[in-house]
Amino acid sequence: xxxxxxxxxxxxxxxxxxxxxxxxxxxxxxxxxxxxxxxxxxxxxxxxxxxxxxxxxxxxxxxxxxxxxxxxxxxxxxxxxxxxxxxxxxxxxxxxxxxxxxxxxxxxxxxxxxxxxxxxxxxxxxxxxxxxxxxxxxxxxxxxxxxxxxxxxxxxxxxxxxxxxxxxxxxxxxxxxxxxxxxxxxx
Numbered sequence: 359x360x361x362x363x364x365x366x367x368x369x370x371x372x373x374x375x376x377x378x379x380x381x382x383x384x385x386x387x388x389x390x391x392x393x394x395x396x397x398x399x400x401x402x403x404x405x406x407x408x409x410x411x412x413x414x415x416x417x418x419x420x421x422x423x424x425x426x427x428x429x430x431x432x433x434x435x436x437x438x439x440x441x442x443x444x445x446x447x448x449x450x451x452x453x454x455x456x457x458x459x460x461x462x463x464x465x466x467x468x469x470x471x472x473x474x475x476x477x478x479x480x481x482x483x484x485x486x487x488x489x490x491x492x493x494x495x496x497x498x499x500x501x502x503x504x505x506x507x508x509x510x511x512x513x514x515x516x517x518x519x520x521x522x523x524x525x526x527x528x529x530x531x532x533x534x535x536x537x538x539x540x541x542x543x544x545x
Contacts (some may be wrong), residue, residue, distance in 0.1 A: 370402050371494035371524045372414035374465045374472045375502050376391035376487030377513040381467045383414045384517035386494070386525060394534040395532075403538045406433050410468060411440055412538040416492030417462030425451065427464055429475075440468045444481045452479035452514040462493040468539050490520075494528030514539050 374383045383447040388395060403414045404426055411433055421491035428450065432443035444466060451457045457477070464475040472480045474489050482489070488506065490498040501523035505516045518535055525533040 368452065369390070370416040371490065371492040371521060371533065372402060372416050372463075372465050373490040373495070373498040373517050373520050373524075374467050374488070375468075375506065375513045375520070376472055377506060377511075377516060377518045379414075379469075380513040381455060381469065381472065381540040382417050382513040382517040382537055383412045383465060383467055384514075384521050384535055384537040385414045385416075386521055386531045388530060388532035389419065390530050398532055399480075401536045403536050405538060407418050409433055409438050410436070410473050410540050411466065412468075412540060413464055413465050413466045414491075414538075415462050416462070416495070421460035422462035422464070425457075425460060425464055428457070429464060429466065436466075439534045440466060440471050440473070441481075444471075444473045444475055448475050448477075448479050451475070451477045465491055466488050467540060469542065486541055490524075492522030494521075494531035497524035497527045497531075 368445050371386045383403050387399045389397040389400050407413050429447050432447045463511040466473050472489050488502045498520040501520035502516050522533050525531045
């Protein structure tokens with residue numbers, strides 16, 4: 359799980375869900391500094407330019423945006439090959455002196471893959487098509503798994519409802535939710 363950085367900023371829950379031929383990544387909008395909500399409408403989900411790839415981040419915003427820029431460059435370098443771009447970002451993040459200090463986690467997805475990428479070199483693909491990071495990640499994961507097993511909801515609705523459940527439990531997560539979807543070609 360993500361740990362808060364030295365300044366005590368805790369921000370976000372990000373969840374990714376694959377169901378059938380759709381993928382959705384959702385994030386809440388809260389940024390907290392200690393016990394104070396600094397912002398409630400932050401957007402922590404982004405599309406990679408000219409690609410059907412979405413990334414969400416938890417952690418220090420400046421660090422996460424730096425990593426997103428690096429990730430986007432890797433996606434372009436490897437012509438949209440998400441597994442290769444993810445591994446290369448994790449390798450650079452782990453070995454580069456400046457990047458090693460960045461405190462964030464990324465969830466990235468395309469139509470075929472969902473990965474969690476960390477600064478310790480991890481590139482983890484969940485077995486069940488559900489991944490979550492951030493302060494409410496465990497709550498969102500649990501809710502998404504139950505919804506996926508016991509309902510016919512689509513990926514977008516599962517992601518949204520799992521974040522709402524996390525927001526009811528985690529004080530660092532709110533229900534101001536942004537969602538990006540990856541739909542099958544032609545839809």
